[in-house]
Amino acid sequence: MKPAPYPRFLHPAIRLGVAMVLALASPVLIAPSLLHAQNLPNLGGTDGEELSPLMERRLGEQVMNNIRRDPDYIEDAPTLDYLNQLGGILLGSSPEARGDAGYDFFFFGVRDPSLNAFALPGGFIGAHSGLVLSAQSESELASVLAHEIGHVSQRHIARMIGNQRKDALLPMAGLLIAALAARSSPDIAGAAMMGSTGIAAQRQLSFGRDAEREADRLGLQILRGAGFELNGMVNFFGRLQNASRNRTDNLPSYLRTHPMTGERMADIEARIRTLSYKQHVDSLDFLLIRSRLRVLQDDTPQGWRDATTVFLEQSRQGTRAQLMAAKYGLAMLAQRQRDSATAFVLLNELKAEAARTPTYPASQILSSFAIELELLGGQASNALSLAKEARIQFPLSRAITMQYADTLLVNGKKNEATTFLRDQAQLYRQDPGVQRALARAYAEQGKLALQHLALAEYYSLTGALPAALEQLKMARGSSDASFYDQAVIDARERELQASWRELMEKSKRK
Ligand SMILES: [Zn+2]
Numbered sequence: 001m002k003p004a005p006y007p008r009f010l011h012p013a014i015r016l017g018v019a020m021v022l023a024l025a026s027p028v029l030i031a032p033s034l035l036h037a038q039n040l041p042n043l044g045g046t047d048g049e050e051l052s053p054l055m056e057r058r059l060g061e062q063v064m065n066n067i068r069r070d071p072d073y074i075e076d077a078p079t080l081d082y083l084n085q086l087g088g089i090l091l092g093s094s095p096e097a098r099g100d101a102g103y104d105f106f107f108f109g110v111r112d113p114s115l116n117a118f119a120l121p122g123g124f125i126g127a128h129s130g131l132v133l134s135a136q137s138e139s140e141l142a143s144v145l146a147h148e149i150g151h152v153s154q155r156h157i158a159r160m161i162g163n164q165r166k167d168a169l170l171p172m173a174g175l176l177i178a179a180l181a182a183r184s185s186p187d188i189a190g191a192a193m194m195g196s197t198g199i200a201a202q203r204q205l206s207f208g209r210d211a212e213r214e215a216d217r218l219g220l221q222i223l224r225g226a227g228f229e230l231n232g233m234v235n236f237f238g239r240l241q242n243a244s245r246n247r248t249d250n251l252p253s254y255l256r257t258h259p260m261t262g263e264r265m266a267d268i269e270a271r272i273r274t275l276s277y278k279q280h281v282d283s284l285d286f287l288l289i290r291s292r293l294r295v296l297q298d299d300t301p302q303g304w305r306d307a308t309t310v311f312l313e314q315s316r317q318g319t320r321a322q323l324m325a326a327k328y329g330l331a332m333l334a335q336r337q338r339d340s341a342t343a344f345v346l347l348n349e350l351k352a353e354a355a356r357t358p359t360y361p362a363s364q365i366l367s368s369f370a371i372e373l374e375l376l377g378g379q380a381s382n383a384l385s386l387a388k389e390a391r392i393q394f395p396l397s398r399a400i401t402m403q404y405a406d407t408l409l410v411n412g413k414k415n416e417a418t419t420f421l422r423d424q425a426q427l428y429r430q431d432p433g434v435q436r437a438l439a440r441a442y443a444e445q446g447k448l449a450l451q452h453l454a455l456a457e458y459y460s461l462t463g464a465l466p467a468a469l470e471q472l473k474m475a476r477g478s479s480d481a482s483f484y485d486q487a488v489i490d491a492r493e494r495e496l497q498a499s500w501r502e503l504m505e506k507s508k509r510k
Pocket residue numbers: 147151207211212215257258259
């Protein structure tokens with residue numbers, strides 16, 4: 001498991017206090033920069049008014065900023081690619097899927113063996129690694145995501161937050177702000193206040209019976225439109241329910257947040273009976289990503305040993321596709337144990353197998369892995385030619401796009417890399433990863449002012465305002481800052497400082 005990129009800076013007592021208030025007062029985490037973004041009294045309507053789509057999105061972004069810093073957030077480009085492409089297929093299935101608010105949905109994984117998935121305000125949908133691993137088919141996984149999309153597009157979260165009593169939101173927000181203001185170091189801002197409680201706290205969102213029925217209805221419609229098996233929903237929910245029957249002490253967390261009743265199951269089954277049956281063949285990437293998540297879920301030597309046992313078993317008993325997924329898992333494990341020879345042998349067997357199986361389209365996960373292996377093996381120019389090919393083949397893969405930038409840099413093509421990343425930054429304005437990579441590319445070019453400017457954008461996109469301001473200061477002090485750079489720095493500094501001042505004033509009033 002990789003360490004958190006930011007220190008957990010809150011005093012334990014404050015952390016406990018925050019966690020308790022969160023648990024008692026509200027399922028939703030209110031982060032400080034949200035409070036400066038909007039007047040607090042407008043936050044929760046006492047009259048049961050729903051949150052506006054813009055407010056809901058901002059709230060979701062703030063929670064996401066905290067989650068992204070959590071060590072349990074799976075910051076893994078192939079996983080994000082897979083989940084977002086699957087989500088994209090579901091969202092494109094019917095005009096109703098996105099709902100009126102029309103959010104840009106974002107799907108992500110959480111390192112957690114328990115069976116759960118959840119929707120945050122504003123279209124952010126998380127799936128636990130345990131849930132993906134327990135899904136027996138892609139249709140089962142799709143059914144859970146489709147159900148969550150249903151909650152978002154029907155604005156269930158907005159309504160739930162709107163119904164929170166305002167006096168419950170205020171003390172929580174005040175406590176968060178006080179904890180922030182108590183710190184003298186500027187570099188904590190907007191930072192990982194909540195740590196893992198960020199993910200934990202939102203799990204307490206629990207929907208009512210009508211909301212569940214509505215999400216099931218829309219979820220089934222989405223599944224059907226996208227060509228998945230409707231039985232996926234029945235099978236998966238049914239298995240969850242059985243699991244809870246046998247272990248009353250340990251209800252799967254999904255069932256706590258999405259209460260499952262006999263009536264709800266009967267409703268789903270009744271709807272399905274009226275619809276025609278369609279078969280869906282699992283994509284190879286579904287099986288590969290399950291192997292990947294098995295490794296990422298417990299990325300320790302003990303975890304590797306456990307995963308090896310599972311992969312060996314799978315390669316003895318599984319279908320051809322499962323055999324490929326097992327080999328991929330074993331190759332990942334070999335790579336982690338610095339046995340690149342074995343990893344290459346397995347990868348070549350996989351490629352040969354894929355070539356023999358024309359029903360499987362080329363896999364972006366395998367292509368990305370091949371580039372990674374070449375890079376690790378120090379074969380920079382091989383990596384670059386693979387990345388060039390892969391980029392044409394999989395233009396939508398963020399993993400391969402970022403690998404392409406990496407391989408340009410490794411091959412000393414610094415100007416090409418910065419030009420490419422600048423274009424990416426224009427295309428994906430909300431992606432902090434692009435700014436981080438751009439900063440690295442500038443650093444290699446020795447362009448200091450631009451490097452700090454890119455880092456400032458990176459921190460600003462992740463909600464860490466003081467760190468962003470600090471980077472602007474460093475950009476200004478850089479010997480190579482041009483007249484034009486200075487103007488950009490000044491403008492950005494004014495914007496960020498205004499946001500920060502507003503936040504601090506709010507905290508003093510509490
Ligand atoms: Zn639900």
